[in-house]
Amino acid sequence: MKYYTIGEFAELIGKNAQTLREWDKKDLFKPHHISPTGYRYYSQEPLNHFLGIRGVEVKNRRIIGYCRVSSYKQKDDLERQIENVKTYMIAKGYSFDIITDK
Template sequence: MKLYGIGDFAKMVGVTQQTLRNWDKLGKLKPHHVSDSGYRYYSQTQLNELLRKKEPAQRMIVGYARVSSPKQKDDLERQIENIKMYMLAKGYSFEMISDIGSGIEYPYQSYSPSD
């Protein structure tokens, strides 16, 4: 069975050695083995369990294409195709979202300091 010292284990799980010591005191994660001299050792199984818990929830990948006006619909279609080709080449499972001119348009007004 592979055992890791506290320093190596801390680096692999992305916490400090002090955090591991605190977890030990709190009973959150007890070392697999503590030597007579007080050194903490953690197992491969513990490492696997912690890393599995740290994995983010399954993410959704979204491709997004946008143009400013309906006149650019051809540009939008090209963007969509380029994004799809890229995503497929990377092996991603994805959803595609496209948008035409959804920004809020404010009428132009000029202000002068004397107003």
């Protein structure tokens, strides 16, 4: 399961970290767990809830990476772009397809 830091989670849901800290203090919204050093971590499930994604949708969801160059002369640029997008998608743990355009 993927866990997000308070800053990452706040950015993904369009709030700031202080708001999440206040929600935690008021028992309105709790993190998945708090590390021994006091860092809050949030799981994927509440993120899906905030983004309005249901469980089935998440499992079957695929992300599209779009890579484009203006001309055939830029083939090397396109290849680099594809590799960068692939690296990003893999790092994020996405299930993805890449579409290219020249």
